Amino acid sequence: MNHVVECDVLIRPAVSGDGPLHKAMTGSAFDRHGFLADNVSSSGCMHCPFQHVCIPAQLEPIEILRFSDIVRSTRQVKEGGTLYRSGDVFTSIYAIRTGCFKTVIVGKAGQEQISGFHLPGEFIGLDGIFDAIQACDAVAMQASSACVIPFGALEKIAREYPAIQRHLHRMLSREIRRESTVMTLLGTMSADQRLATFLLNMSERLSYMGHSSMKFKLPMTRDELGSYLGIKLETVSRMFSRFQRMGLLSNKGRHVFILDPKGLADIGG
Amino acid sequence: MNHVVECDVLIRPAVSGDGPLHKAMTGSAFDRHGFLADNVSSSGCMHCPFQHVCIPAQLEPIEILRFSDIVRSTRQVKEGGTLYRSGDVFTSIYAIRTGCFKTVIVGKAGQEQISGFHLPGEFIGLDGIFDAIQACDAVAMQASSACVIPFGALEKIAREYPAIQRHLHRMLSREIRRESTVMTLLGTMSADQRLATFLLNMSERLSYMGHSSMKFKLPMTRDELGSYLGIKLETVSRMFSRFQRMGLLSNKGRHVFILDPKGLADIGG
DNA sequence: CGGGCGTTTGATTTTGCTCAACTAAGGTGG
DNA sequence: CCACCTTAGTTGAGCAAAATCAAACGCCCG
Numbered sequence: 051m052n053h054v055v056e057c058d059v060l061i062r063p064a065v066s067g068d069g070p071l072h073k074a075m076t077g078s079a080f081d082r083h084g085f086l087a088d089n090v091s092s093s094g095c096m097h098c099p100f101q102h103v104c105i106p107a108q109l110e111p112i113e114i115l116r117f118s119d120i121v122r123s124t125r126q127v128k129e130g131g132t133l134y135r136s137g138d139v140f141t142s143i144y145a146i147r148t149g150c151f152k153t154v155i156v157g158k159a160g161q162e163q164i165s166g167f168h169l170p171g172e173f174i175g176l177d178g179i180f181d182a183i184q185a186c187d188a189v190a191m192q193a194s195s196a197c198v199i200p201f202g203a204l205e206k207i208a209r210e211y212p213a214i215q216r217h218l219h220r221m222l223s224r225e226i227r228r229e230s231t232v233m234t235l236l237g238t239m240s241a242d243q244r245l246a247t248f249l250l251n252m253s254e255r256l257s258y259m260g261h262s263s264m265k266f267k268l269p270m271t272r273d274e275l276g277s278y279l280g281i282k283l284e285t286v287s288r289m290f291s292r293f294q295r296m297g298l299l300s301n302k303g304r305h306v307f308i309l310d311p312k313g314l315a316d317i318g319g
Numbered sequence: 320m321n322h323v324v325e326c327d328v329l330i331r332p333a334v335s336g337d338g339p340l341h342k343a344m345t346g347s348a349f350d351r352h353g354f355l356a357d358n359v360s361s362s363g364c365m366h367c368p369f370q371h372v373c374i375p376a377q378l379e380p381i382e383i384l385r386f387s388d389i390v391r392s393t394r395q396v397k398e399g400g401t402l403y404r405s406g407d408v409f410t411s412i413y414a415i416r417t418g419c420f421k422t423v424i425v426g427k428a429g430q431e432q433i434s435g436f437h438l439p440g441e442f443i444g445l446d447g448i449f450d451a452i453q454a455c456d457a458v459a460m461q462a463s464s465a466c467v468i469p470f471g472a473l474e475k476i477a478r479e480y481p482a483i484q485r486h487l488h489r490m491l492s493r494e495i496r497r498e499s500t501v502m503t504l505l506g507t508m509s510a511d512q513r514l515a516t517f518l519l520n521m522s523e524r525l526s527y528m529g530h531s532s533m534k535f536k537l538p539m540t541r542d543e544l545g546s547y548l549g550i551k552l553e554t555v556s557r558m559f560s561r562f563q564r565m566g567l568l569s570n571k572g573r574h575v576f577i578l579d580p581k582g583l584a585d586i587g588g
Numbered sequence: 589c590g591g592g593c594g595t596t597t598g599a600t601t602t603t604g605c606t607c608a609a610c611t612a613a614g615g616t617g618g
Numbered sequence: 619c620c621a622c623c624t625t626a627g628t629t630g631a632g633c634a635a636a637a638t639c640a641a642a643c644g645c646c647c648g
Contacts, residue, residue, distance in 0.1 A: 155499055155502070155503050157503050157507065157588060158588055159588030161503065161507040161508075161588065162507075163502060163503040163506045163507050165499055165502055165503075176491075176492060176495055177492060177495045177496050177499060178492070179488050179489060179491070179492035180489050180492035180493045180495075180496055181489075185496055185499065186499070205481070205484060205485070205488070208478075208484070209477075209478045209479075209481065209484060210478075212474070212478065215474060215477070215478060216474070218488075219448050219474070219487075219491070220448060220449050220450075222445075222448070222488070222491040222492065222495070223445060223446060223447070223448035223449035223491065224449045225495050226445055226446045226449075226491070226494050226495055226498065227446050227449055227454055229495065229498035229499065229502060230424055230434055230446060230454065230455070230498065232502055233424070233432060233434055233498060233501055233502060233505060234424050234426050234430065234432040234434075236502060236505035236506050236549060237432045237505050237546070237547075237548075237549035238426060238430040238431075238432050238549070239430075240635075240636090241635075241636065271593095271594065271595090272594070272595065272596095273594080277506070278506075279506075280505060280506035280507070281636075281637090282636075282637060282638080283594090283595080284595090284596080284597085284636090284637080284638085285635090285636060285637075287595060287596055287597080288596085288597080288636090290595095290596090291596075291597080303594080303595070303644095303645085304594095319426060319427055319428030319430065509603075509604090510603080510604065540625095540626065540627085541626070541627065541628095542626085550604075550605090551604070551605060551606085552626090552627085553604090553605075553606085553627095553628085553629085554603090554604055554605075555627095556627060556628055556629080557604090557628085557629080559627095559628090560628075560629080572612085572613085572626075572627065573626095573627095
């Protein structure tokens with residue numbers, strides 16, 4: 051039942067083939083066991099309800115078909131499980147189908163840095179291409195699933211279809227962009243600016259999917275959010291409390307209700 | 320005369336076709352007017368003394384030739400000049416030939432974040448692929464030059480030659496990796512760790528090129544280094560002084576002489 | 589109903605920032 | 619060629635922001 055609701059929501063046509071396409075995180079979306087554990091698995095992209103999320107509108111049917119051909123399997127990952135780990139041999143990239151993943155970079159000294167929270171429609175594992183070794187852990191934050199895209203096969207069809215090639219290059223470049231944005235956040239912003247920016251980004255991703263941009267539930271703990279934002283969990287908590295005192299939002303635990311997006315934007319820059 | 324020395328140094332065979340290949344920054348390399356202002360320009364890669372730096376060893380002669388064909392021009396940029404600016408239409412990526420560039424991300428609120436210092440052999444402009452708009456400024460820190468690689472043409476030959484395609488993908492993935500490393504630095508490290516890590520990274524890049532890893536001159540101001548490391552210029556200066564007091568290095572302005580790399584590594588993690 | 593985890597909040601300490609003064613070096617123009 | 623001026627770098631004092639340490643709360647979940 052929950053399934054139906056979610057599917058229904060996700061099936062809405064994408065506003066465009068391009069922008070940041072992410073799975074919604076409205077109340078229901080993250081309730082309890084989270085996203086539906088679909089087992090439609092290897093039936094290809096042609097009839098995948100998430101098609102519009104990870105395949106751009108520009109592709110011709112034949113191109114989608116070829117793309118679909120190489121996506122032979124999906125992987126189900128339970129909460130806390132990994133899609134891949136740092137050090138693993140790289141063979142595939144992954145298109146997230148349901149749920150939510152975090153990518154964690156573990157430094158030499160054991161320091162953990164969360165480099166991103168990834169929602170349906172995003173591709174992860176791109177950092178493994180360089181030397182064919184995965185450079186981070188991809189950990190499921192809820193029961194999640196992802197389509198496995200063998201990279202060698204993807205390169206092959208990219209050589210045959212310029213539109214697919216371009217799609218791949220855009221994916222790679224987008225990841226570079228995303229990381230640049232995070233670098234700016236970590237390099238130039240204060241704690242309150244970081245959180246405000248993060249929340250607005252989340253809100254934007256949601257509204258883009260046609261969901262409420264005002265009310266949602268975060269999929270991560272304060273500790274994880276702190277790791278991503280480069281601040282301590284207590285500081286994250288204090289900033290939430292401050293925002294609430296300021297009337298910018300109302301929150302209880304991970305549930306967030308944005309009251310004054312403009313006010314948040316003023317803080318975030 | 321200075322020219323000859325530099326060329327001589329740079330012409331040394333690369334240790335491998337892969338690692339972080341960067342222009343050396345030993346005393347002479349950054350002295351006064353810096354790198355040679357070469358005007359060999361559009362004679363192609365086949366006889367370019369920098370060939371080994373930006374083209375991997377795996378490519379066949381015919382592939383190098385095809386690659387060379389599309390590199391029709393080089394651009395000379397004087398100190399402070401830009402190779403491209405945020406907002407420019409993206410048409411090409413650039414292979415740095417001589418000198419040094421910084422890439423600067425300007426946030427909405429005008430905050431400047433230096434996202435990287437780039438030396439010969441590196442490719443920049445990859446973040447512009449996504450939406451065909453450059454996302455940052457590439458500013459020359461000395462008189463510098465770069466080969467212009469039209470991206471459409473590169474995609475075309477990447478479709479014809481798998482090895483070139485792979486080379487391109489590795490370049491893109493490497494940039495994602497590089498940024499991940501910086502994110503970890505900004506997200507988890509204290510000021511002294513950041514500087515120690517940066518200096519060792521610099522040192523490593525240098526030794527890779529066959530230069531002294533112990534003695535070099537930094538190409539950037541304290542302010543620029545601070546921007547990159549996410550700390551203020553005064554803090555950078557204090558950390559240098561602290562390291563000197565600790566006997567880890569000896570420095571005067573931008574000249575650095577590393578005395579205890581192990582000690583620096585202990586700090587950097 | 590009890591235990592444990594995630595979260596909030598407070599008190600204190602530490603780190604790095606801000607403001608400010610001073611020094612050194614390089615370039616310019618008389 | 620020297621005096622001046624600008625810019626980069628160093629250093630110190632005081633301050634603000636965030637980390638750390640510590641305690642208590644609430645809420646799932648078994």
